[in-house]
Amino acid sequence: MTDLPGYPSRRSFLKASAAGAALSGLALPASAQQQPQPVSLDEYQREYLNADEWAFIMAATARLIPSEGDGPGALEARVPVFIDRQLASDYGTADDWYMEGPHDPNAEPARGWQTPLNPAEVYRQAIPAFDAWCQETHGAAFAELSPEQQDASLTSLQNGDVALAGELREFWGLLLSNTKEGYFADPQYGGNHGMQSWVYIGFPGARAAYREWPERHNVKYPLGPVSISGERA
């Protein structure tokens, strides 16, 4: 988990940036848009996940990129929405992936996707299995555990200490990378709400306009990001 964005070391490093200030509302650019607020995560109409799965994704992503750091957490960035929509799409159904066997659950990780299940199926089968493990080990489903217990459970999952069926071996990797993607992808996919993660790290988004900047050493690029659909922050 050390490479997770938003980990304390990086957060304090980025903290001083003007973009970080913009996020906190202190220096909102005159030209930032007033975006209509989307429905809260509680009222969000799920496209793929069921209620238990949603509770798990909310809880798990909130631990992977927590809200109490300096930058936005996964929930502020609406990462669960991103994951739900992706699983409902041709990503979830692995429409354009090579899905023929053989699948070898013991293959090196570098050998790629080693399960006949598509990502949506992996989530569907792995969440109850992992919840059952949490129940057995910590006495409650993942979403009901304390933050410390949740962190411990995720660490076990990452280290392979949770005995999941071979077909579910991709679960941890998926959960982690989908969380990062939901945090940093263009907002059109439901995550990175308000481009908060971009503002936070000072990434200016989809603007091909830096001709005059590469040679300006040690000068901060001050302008907030723009999304592919033209949203400004």
Add this chain to the structure above:
Amino acid sequence: MKTFLRIIGGLVVLGVIALLAFIFVPVQRTAPAKELAADWQPEPGQGEYVMHASDCVACHTAEGGEPLAGGRAIASPMGTIWSTNITPDTETGIGEWSYDDFRGAMVDGIAKGGTHLYPAMPYENYRLMQEEDIRALYDYLMAEVAPVQNEVQETQLSFPFNLRFGIRAWNWLALTHDAGFNPVGTSDLQDRGQYLVEGPGHCAACHSPRTPFMAQDGVTASDDAFLTGGVIDGWNAPALRGEGSAPQAWTVGELADYLATGRNAHSAANGEMGLVVEHSLQYLTDEDNLAMAAFLKGIDGAEVEAPETVAAAGPIATPDPEADDAGRETAELLISADPEMPLGARLYTDNCIGCHFASGKGAPGLFPELQDNHLVTGSETAPLISVILNGAEVPGTAKRPMTLRMQGYAERLSDDEVAELATWLRGAWGNDAGPVSPADVADVRDTDATH
């Protein structure tokens, strides 16, 4: 071309005079300025070349129809005017037309049988063509174009515009210039250019203003208002002379590039001008495009230096587009990436700067300059709004095969944002034109949606 039809507006006023005239004076065709020898023969290819230079195909071809077989609808407030079939089909085309009949249509706007043509057919300008060219064109149409049987819809305008004799009185006001060509005589090159611009090219049909009767105000080089700018179908056809006009701001070579390829170091030809390049000017020789450019450059006495070739082959060196004095302040604001910059500048930075650059100077032959660009600063704002919403495209030509295309921003920008951006562009880099309102943008969006 639709706006040609506003011409007809003037007819109402003239109705009464027309009636009297119609009753008392017989219709007459202008006699040829020059009698050709009985055995006169055009050069091989001359007739087809004249057809390209005078752009008959543009109007006389229906959308997706056979070339020259007519049936293109030209909308007017009074109703639709249908262009006619000018292939040599004996029933539906001009197969039965004598040379004199044809000449009458070109020079006097009188069809076979004596009916007047609506001035949507630019006989005001073709009248200035040389006898040899009209004859070569006739021979070509009759002998080399295959007859196409195509009955075009009859034009039926509402009363009183359906009374074609009214055009007669209008012609008395509009056709005050003699038929045939009168060279100014500055140089052979410029005279050739004058001929092409005045006659076959009928540039004045769009680039001259209109009189209150909607006749062209300035048809020949001797008229003061000639090519001082017109409005056609909601587009500025900018002035082609005078301070700040493209021919004065550009070199002769750059101007010829624009005519031959629809693009140059400064601008791109869109709207009707794009069609003129696509259907007509790209087929002309380098000498002729240079001749027109030289004529336009020297029209008010400026010194003319013409290069040998147009749109030379090979890579174009793209200079680092530095802002000039007028553009510096804007360029510096953009480069600063200051979050407090006005919304228009921010929208330009977010959407446009990658191609048109902070200097507003674009890149030669690829991305038009937006500084001093007459599409940006024109009195008519719909073309600018439309380029932003729908993008624009200059088709490839023999010399510049690559299609030049800009994507549209209709999905990405709201009406308010387009208005902010357009207003900002009209004042950036020293541009000095009035604002654009969100309602203007909504109008263009709605019109596009209903087309």
